[in-house]
Amino acid sequence: MFPGRLHLFACLGLLTAAGLTVKFTHPPQVAMAASAPAYAQNGDMLPPVNYREWIYLSSGIDMSYSPKAAANSDHSMFDNVFVNPDAYRSFLSTGAWPDKTVIVLEVRGARSKGSINQRGHFQDTAIMDIEVHVKDESRFPSKWAFFSFDSPSANGTLIPQGAPCYSCHAAHGAVDTTFVQFYPTLLPIAQARQTLSTEFLKENGEQGFGK
């Protein structure tokens, strides 16, 4: 496990050393019909197959809430975050997430030498993990839930409400349990609309972080 690994969500510390090999080799076959969340009869979430055509929010690399390097920190990873277009447009107007918001976190390995590149990092073709943070008010008691996907083509498994990602997002998420502080085009909107959470403002000062 990567105990201190943050990513942009907080649940992907579930990656094991073995998990560093590529999990996903096939393109998705079945998915949400549109960008609204949809579920199987057993409560699993259908995969958001076209999330790469949604709105890009940001990327990070090797983000962690621990000052110490993680055990497997020899392998750098990028996190890319996307949101469904309807939720994005609503956020632009209001600074808040509407019901049926779907935020997708995609993890890719970081490569350094390849083609003419000699330094820094670029992203590998292989996806290492996918996690979804979904707001579905009538479905989840706390409105939001996290799902973990073993493959972009398989249904996602609900992460239980007691998992650390829920308490970490509640305590530190800038807007409505989401890490808007790491989404550079959205943070100024939340600041202007005054939708930053009380917890976040206490932790980061009156204007919040990023000013």
Next chain:
Amino acid sequence: MFPGRLHLFACLGLLTAAGLTVKFTHPPQVAMAASAPAYAQNGDMLPPVNYREWIYLSSGIDMSYSPKAAANSDHSMFDNVFVNPDAYRSFLSTGAWPDKTVIVLEVRGARSKGSINQRGHFQDTAIMDIEVHVKDESRFPSKWAFFSFDSPSANGTLIPQGAPCYSCHAAHGAVDTTFVQFYPTLLPIAQARQTLSTEFLKENGEQGFGK
């Protein structure tokens, strides 16, 4: 100057130390009407105002074609690349870029400590630079041109055809002078469609890089 700095385009070595301060403080006011390229009477390019709602291709951090660190390498930077949706959909079908392709490179500073993050990097709210690579066959003798934008709201200036970005992209671009080797969702399509350039295949082996 950052002489060895690659980014995903090759022209942004134009950033000076002074340029590391934020160039852009105002939202765009005038722009392309849609995602097709458009120009002012003097030949400048109109700004692609809504490129953050286009299709995301990839991000890199501190990419460079020089094995040595750049002079100003104490300041890490992310590169985010977007393409207009029409060109993206055409590439998905053909592995090639159609006329009127617009690829936008956005550069943002990388922050490390902020909110609960302690390690790795996330992206700053400030945009440090924007550059466009555009395919406009009837307009440019070599079909493609680069434009540099001093601000997201100002028109872009044509980079002269003799600049190093043109020769570097021609020599090393995986597909039609573009760095598809660094766009993880597009490289497999170019491999499958056999649209990788002869130069790229010579440099990286028969299957090209990324297998």
